Amino acid sequence: MKENNDTYFSLLRSALWNVTVNLDDDVEWKCLLDTARRQTTMGLLCHAALKTRAGQGLPDKNKAYLRQQLISLALSHKRINAMISRLVTALRDKGIESVLMKGQGLAANYPVAELRQCGDIDLYVGKENYDAACALVDAMAGEVEAAKGYGTELNYHIVVDGIIVEIHRLTSLFYYREMNAIYEPYSDKGMAVGGNSMMINGVNVWLPADTFNALFVFHHAWNHFINGGIGMRQLCDWTMLLHAKRESINQEELSDMLQRLRLMDGWQVFGCIAVDWLGLPENEMPFYDEKFRKRAKRTVDMILKEGNFGFEWSMAKTHRKQTGMKRSMTTFLSIQIRQWRLLWVFPRIALKQYREKMIGGVKKNIV
Numbered sequence: 001m002k003e004n005n006d007t008y009f010s011l012l013r014s015a016l017w018n019v020t021v022n023l024d025d026d027v028e029w030k031c032l033l034d035t036a037r038r039q040t041t042m043g044l045l046c047h048a049a050l051k052t053r054a055g056q057g058l059p060d061k062n063k064a065y066l067r068q069q070l071i072s073l074a075l076s077h078k079r080i081n082a083m084i085s086r087l088v089t090a091l092r093d094k095g096i097e098s099v100l101m102k103g104q105g106l107a108a109n110y111p112v113a114e115l116r117q118c119g120d121i122d123l124y125v126g127k128e129n130y131d132a133a134c135a136l137v138d139a140m141a142g143e144v145e146a147a148k149g150y151g152t153e154l155n156y157h158i159v160v161d162g163i164i165v166e167i168h169r170l171t172s173l174f175y176y177r178e179m180n181a182i183y184e185p186y187s188d189k190g191m192a193v194g195g196n197s198m199m200i201n202g203v204n205v206w207l208p209a210d211t212f213n214a215l216f217v218f219h220h221a222w223n224h225f226i227n228g229g230i231g232m233r234q235l236c237d238w239t240m241l242l243h244a245k246r247e248s249i250n251q252e253e254l255s256d257m258l259q260r261l262r263l264m265d266g267w268q269v270f271g272c273i274a275v276d277w278l279g280l281p282e283n284e285m286p287f288y289d290e291k292f293r294k295r296a297k298r299t300v301d302m303i304l305k306e307g308n309f310g311f312e313w314s315m316a317k318t319h320r321k322q323t324g325m326k327r328s329m330t331t332f333l334s335i336q337i338r339q340w341r342l343l344w345v346f347p348r349i350a351l352k353q354y355r356e357k358m359i360g361g362v363k364k365n366i367v
Helices: 002-017 029-038 042-051 060-093 103-107 130-141 143-148 177-190 210-227 232-244 251-260 264-276 290-306 314-321 324-343 347-366
Strands: 099-101 121-124 155-160 163-168 197-200 203-206
Touching: 002 029, 002 042, 002 232, 029 042, 042 060, 060 103, 060 121, 060 130, 060 163, 060 197, 060 203, 099 103, 099 203, 103 197, 103 232, 130 143, 130 155, 130 163, 143 155, 177 210, 210 232, 210 251, 210 264, 210 290, 210 347, 232 264, 251 264, 264 290, 290 324, 324 347
Parallel strands: 121 163
Antiparallel strands: 099 121, 155 163, 197 203
């Protein structure tokens, strides 16, 4: 398993940095492709695999499968780009400016944007324009999908022509809720329109400010990790952003935000993954410290075991199939196991979460 993981990261680095890697002919491609699927990095792995001697020696049907995955990804990007330009234009026609979060804005930092696996579309409109923007996407989605749309404290979620769209009134919510008051001014400044932008299908699309985006993309990944799991794609996104924007990220401002939001510890753990596993040059990783490498290794092990958003963990799969008391028992056991793993990486968060989840579970069963 370790050899397969080492090969997986070699191929990942090959695709991220556009370098060729030499592999032995006895590569376990089925295992590697399953890892890529679990980590939502299929495009990167397929691209790198086809460039290797071992990949070139694959039977034609296997090479055809890899190429088909790349074609499918390219078509997904085309659909996503068409929807983004349509949404941004429709909002702009109503006097609402939006800022594209994550997604295609991050794909642009890759050597080949189409190698990044597409997800949903996240557009930030702020609190003032939120209700009007939600009404507009409801109309675009149609009556049936609008009836299924739902809102949270963070955003509004709806499907428009088969694509998940999230309209954001806020960019993030923090696990430590008292941090939200500190974070919001940073968010307001970082998401102001008129700064960074990119052209998508002939439409000017606003993007977050680079320094804020480095914080935001990190926090998005870290928050998902502590609350259930992430795929390597999220860390590839962050790594390529740090590389692409290395000259424009204000490290003094970034340090201040990380310290005030109590995120520097997590940043440095993830920073070791970006450098030591994904190949980011050490001098491009703000606040890199190799002493966090041991915790980074444990984090990588968790990510590989759990898969994207924790969906690939065997216990999570079992939980989704169960009902009643069996489901409750699996929930109880999964909390024990995951919090024990998390304890060795982020102990303060793990202990706080454990207490909250156990108390919440007891209250739910009593009610």
